[in-house]
Amino acid sequence: MSGIGSLEPGEGTQAWDTAPRAPRGRGHVLLSSLYARHRRAALALAAVAFLLAGGGYLYATRPQQPPPPQVPYPAQVVTVSYLRERAAPPGAPARSFRFDVLLSVASGPPVAVTQVTQPYAGLSVAAAPHVPFRTKAGAPRKITITMQVTECGKVPKDAGMPFLEVTLRNTRAIQIQSFILGPRYAQHLSHALKVACSNSGR
Known part of the structure; x- marks a missing residue:
């Protein structure tokens, strides 16, 4: 018999397990x-x-879509300009006078006029067409204003810078806007007041 025992794995070598493996079952x-x-x-x-x-x-x-443009305030798009004075119709009330203005809407949704007034306590105002009425962009509307002197002591002798106060409404807001109609309107108003109150003793 030899004195050499079982071989040991040397440096850099590996002993492989040569034992037979149990067969894998169905559970595995x-x-x-x-x-x-x-x-x-x-x-x-x-x-x-x-x-x-x-x-x-x-x-x-992602790029954000710009928000839709906001509806402008009615006072930003409405202009009122003086056109001419008008003769009083037959049967008109005493001490009354009339004139025409033109209301225009520059852009945006239609604008409704709900009231027309003026600053003098001795005058009453009526508009035709009767308020409320609507005006749309691109379709100017002529408005006939009738003023009647109700108390001469409460109207000025000379209307220097008279204006109309117009209440406007659109889908965004309701606003009261003062419109100065220029020197022709001031002259017409001053003359009409003098004629209306010339024999009243104020």
Whole structure:
């Protein structure tokens, strides 16, 4: 007999287990199949989550649409200009006079005129067409204003810078706007007041 024993693995070598392995049972195969399916499902969910996160980022960083333009205030788009004086119709009340103005809407939705007034306590005002009425952009409307002196002591001898107060309404706001109608209107108003109150003793 030799005195050499069993061989030991040398440096840099590895002893391999040559013992026969027990055959894998059905339970092991089922576990492996479940693991593989679970792994595929987990990978699919991770991919979906990644895509959703990426889509959310793209949605959050997409170019923002500009907001729709805001409706202007009615006083920003309405002008009232003096046209001419008018003769009093037959049967008109005493100490009354009439004139025409033109109301225009530059842009935006229609504007309703709900009231027309003036600053002098001794004058009453009526408008035709009767308020309220609407005017749309691009379709100026002629308004006939009738004023009647109700008390001469409460009207000025000379109307220096008279104005009309017009209440305007559109889909954004209701505003009271004062319109100075210019020197021709001031002259007409002053003359009409003098004629109306010339024999009244004020």
